Amino acid sequence: MGLDFDKLLALLSIVIALTAFGWEFGVVGRKRLDCRVQMDTPASEAIHSPYAGVLRDLQQDGDRLDEPTFALLRIENAGRAQIETADYLVPDDDPSGIRVTFPRRRVVGLVVTELSQDELHDFFTAGVAGFGFDNPDQGRGGVVRLPKVKLPRRAHYQVLVVLDRRPGDSGGGPFPGPVFRGAPGGPRRRRTALTPAPRPGRDRTPAPRPARVGINLLAGLAVTQAMVIIVQGGMLILDEDPAPLDCVSATLSLHGSTALAPALQEAARSYAEACRGARIPVSGLTFTGSGPGITELERAGQNAAIPVDAGLADHLAFTDGPAAGNHPRLLRRPVAYSVFTLVLHKDAGVLNLSLEQVRDLHAGRVTNWSQLGGADLPVHLVHRHIGSGTRGALVQRVLSGREPEQATVSDCAALEASTPGRCEVDSTRTMLDAVARIPGALGYSEVRNAARHSAAGDVVQVRIDSRRASVDAVRDGAYPYWQTEYAYTYGEPPAESLAAAFLRYLNGQIGQDILRANGSQGCAGTPNPASCEPT
Incomplete structure (x- = not known):
């Protein structure tokens, strides 16, 4: 059996989600080094502080700094496995594992401000290779070198960097943010994911590109699936009539x-x-x-x-x-029981009949409506053919099992306006049309069709013993003209x-x-x- 298009979209969504989960937590997320800039601010922002002078007077080798800034770096193992010294994306002979470049600035000094574990202290002691900073003459900015630190899961350290505007820099505006990278050249081991640095002030590291691609793809699939549902089912907000549980595709x-x-x-x-x-x-x-x-x-x-x-x-x-x-x-x-009603031409002038009067009319004992207080019009009885369920209900429930007298004409159009008579029709529609057309005509119909004709003013629904035809009247036992409806199957x-x-x-x-x-x-x-x- 083939998959529906919407089911295929749902399956693709599941596959992509599981693949993304496996990639993120089983491959990439196994070893991930999270590098953040938790602060990058100029000393001038504290100018209004009563102690701002201390920051303004920062010096290097006796020279006052022109435009001092401070950057706080946080390096953390955000994966599920320990980061080893061999995991850094640099050549084996390079003692530095991470380089952070500060464009348009030079590094004045740095200090490790926080170690999550005492064992990390050995990587930052004086004279340890790979830790320090450089200000190359031809470079775009100062470079901070961080060692290949062995970081257990969730371990981290922080480094405070003091910087100043690079001599000869004439650029205006705020300084560009720092750039994290491995040392250039040499083979790269695809073991550690170096996450991109966020802009200063952001607490969270942006998602890696594969994660962003997967999220966008999942969103696209969700929108496409929603559009398919809308096209197939119309404006689907809440489906008040859900598909039957035993929905069958066939012809009946x-x-x-x-x-x-x-x-x-x-x-x-x-x-x-x-x-x-x-x-x-x-x-x-x-x-x-x-x-x-x-x-x-x-x-x-x-x-x-x-x-x-x-x-x-x-x-x-x-x-x-x-x-x-x-x-x-x-x-x-x-399957149900239906309610039927007598219908009468509007000119007859009668709205209510007793059960006995109904029987007298069909027995031929009443031939003019004036005998019942109505208009001076002859009684014309319109019946359904024998075999009609509506006629059978009338005979059984209202006429005490007595069949009406035979038709006097074969076509209702042949009834004479001045003489009582009887005719027969083959459907409810022709019954109602005949009663609406012939003055003095009396017939019968189920309630819903009769209501449409009475609303048009052609016929009136006759009450029996002052009770209007309705389900409630039948349930109360006060209205006699009803019948059980049956569904028949062949086997x-x-x-x-x-x-x-x-x-x-x-x-x-x-x-x-x-x-x-x-x-x-x-x-x-x-x-x-x-x-x-x-x-």
Whole structure:
């Protein structure tokens, strides 16, 4: 399996960090000599001190210094191993291990002011070769020579250097800082890292060049990885909907209930956004009703020649209530219960019906809305075809199991304006369009789609026994028109399939929120998820 680009960047970051650690502490950091200038200041800076005269009167061989300065050098073993005399980057026959050049100045004197260990004293006694200073006539400045001191780990010493302006120097401004280096010429042993000297007043030695390069490279990788994440995931500040743990890259076809279609379409889009490899077409054309959805699922399973002990991985069907008929290869599981509402043309003048009045209307005992206190308009009943889950819920929950009378016309457009009649349609959308178009028409729909039409002023949602259609009213047992929604699979889908993953997503928190926002109650929020009923 190939690495993603962002994973490759992360791996490179780890490799570089480990390499830098090994180089710094295992190679370079093993022996490191840290040379610092802790102070480099002219005596004139103390002019306002009551004792400044002592500094102004500094002399050499009876001659007063013109422009005396003081530099405090600190040499420390900053590595993890002892510095030996053979570790200095100078020829073996050179007794000096470090040379410090002070441009434009001459060295007047020096003194060792601090030794971290008494054993270091022997390297600085009078007459020891390699320790002292020179002021070459042709040089750019005075040179302090420091001996090849054997320094245990963390050992250090300090040297105070007294300097004066070099004779004949006409340069103005402050003096340049000192330069640390080994003696010129001869072979160099790459054992001791001589760190560059910081500017006076700085407490820390600057990082070596390899360390700075590594830091810049790591920073560049971090920025690149952040840009990759932003490009792939949009403006990523906090991902409120993280990718599902069982994200599956595949294609899934959904069929069935037009009532549950809005919720399923939104859930499919949400899952596909969180799981970029998932493809779930959400066109309304795939939702043709509960009965046709079952037919599509069985056809897909048969065409795929799924063995009896296996399951179809890329098709699901949803129904309002249990599917009618015998379906031996299909398995069902509840996912939610949906709430339905009666919808009525706005000119009928009725907003509330008792349960008994609803039954009288569908039994043909009420034929004009004026009989119920409404407008003088004939009653036109618009039904879904047999096999519709929304119609099945109406018959089971509201009409006490009694099927409505047969349609009087095959096309709702053929209903006569002055005569009661009945017609049938094939989807929720055509149902709502017919009710909005025909004065006196009464139909039904799931709540979310009905709300869109009622908001446009075309239809009104009729209350039953003064109770508005809602999840809360169904949960309280006060509203009768609802139905359990089932998901059907052809056999048991593989656990790693997109069909199984999408069903788990619907039962998760995001899926439950989407169902409720679309007028349904997810089974996970019911007292008994296995039956998925309000009480």
